[in-house]
Amino acid sequence: MIRREYEGALLDKKNVNPNPFEQFSKWFDEALEHVSFDANAMTLTTVGEDGQPSSRTVLLKGVDENGFVFYTNYHSRKGRHLQNNPKVSITFYWADLMRQVHIEGTAQKTSEAQSDEYFKSRPIRSQLSAWASNQSEEVESRAALEKKMKELEKKFGDDIPRPPHWGGFLIVPHRIEFWQGRLNRLHDRICYSLEDNEWKIMRLGP
Numbered sequence: 001m002i003r004r005e006y007e008g009a010l011l012d013k014k015n016v017n018p019n020p021f022e023q024f025s026k027w028f029d030e031a032l033e034h035v036s037f038d039a040n041a042m043t044l045t046t047v048g049e050d051g052q053p054s055s056r057t058v059l060l061k062g063v064d065e066n067g068f069v070f071y072t073n074y075h076s077r078k079g080r081h082l083q084n085n086p087k088v089s090i091t092f093y094w095a096d097l098m099r100q101v102h103i104e105g106t107a108q109k110t111s112e113a114q115s116d117e118y119f120k121s122r123p124i125r126s127q128l129s130a131w132a133s134n135q136s137e138e139v140e141s142r143a144a145l146e147k148k149m150k151e152l153e154k155k156f157g158d159d160i161p162r163p164p165h166w167g168g169f170l171i172v173p174h175r176i177e178f179w180q181g182r183l184n185r186l187h188d189r190i191c192y193s194l195e196d197n198e199w200k201i202m203r204l205g206p
Contacts, residue, residue, distance in 0.1 A: 006181025008098040011188035013201055020176040020192035020199055021065050024101060027178065028063070031094045043091040044070070046081035054081065060092075061118060067172040068103065069110060071118055074165045076135035082107045088171055098181030103173045110168030119162040127160040128152050177204070 017023040031039040040060040047053050056078065062069035068090060072079055082088060086106040093100045109115075119127060132148045139145060152160075173194070180188040187206035192199045 005183060006098045006185070006187065008180045008182055008188075010182075011178060011180035011190055013190060013203055016178070016190055016201065018199070018201070020173075021063065023178060023192075024063065024176065027094075027097075027099060027101065028092075031092075031097060031099070035094050035096050039094065041092070042068075042070075043093070044078060045089045045091075046078050047085050047087065048077075048081055049084055054078070060090075061168070067105065067170045069114075069168050069170050071115070071166070071168045073130065073133070073135035073163075074109075074167060079135075079169075082169060090171060100179040102177045102179070103171065104175040105171050105173035107169045107171050110170050112167070115167030116162050118168060119166070124158060124160065125149070127162075128156070130163050130166045131156075131160070182206075 017026065028039070038059070041057050042060050043055050044058045045053055045055045054077065058070045058072065058078075060068055061071055074080075074083065086108065087104075088107045089102065089104045091100065091102045119130070122130075128149055131152050132145055133139075175191065175193050177189060177191040182188055185206060189204040189206060191202050191204050193202065194200075
């Protein structure tokens with residue numbers, strides 16, 4: 001049987017920041033310090049036209065008072081889902097810290113300028129892969145992908161424009177829950193819920 005005790009620090013309404021984005025930034029900074037790899041990894045859940053939820057791991061690339069940003073191919077399965085149904089959830093799980101953050105909200109495309117700026121910051125071969133991959137579509141072989149990469153490298157050189165089908169999504173939250181593992185499964189759950197443009201804070205049962 002796989003089991004461990006959770007011995008995390010106290011999480012209480014009295015000691016959290018009244019602003020959920022500030023609270024997230026505090027926890028995220030601690031995750032960056034203590035988690036070995038991919039502290040910015042988050043599980044993104046979307047819903048298809050048939051009502052079927054679908055989850056996958058993506059990387060957080062920005063957060064501020066507006067919301068949480070990641071980038072993708074807009075023609076991918078998740079991209080199509082979000083453009084058809086913008087309701088979304090993301091979850092961060094930092095096992096080393098016995099912490100989880102679950103966020104619910106709606107997704108909208110970032111501005112062209114913001115997507116351009118981030119695209120230019122990526123390594124050149126990552127820029128090329130955004131052109132080479134028809135994300136979520138069937139691929140003949142890896143060799144075919146690598147051949148396409150070489151062709152694009154010759155075509156663009158070092159000046160690679162952002163593909164029009166590639167860019168960011170901003171997730172604007174209306175619910176943010178912080179979970180801290182505690183002894184005897186009496187975990188701490190502090191939930192921020194947006195009501196009339198104000199964040200209400202409540203403790204939830206574990």
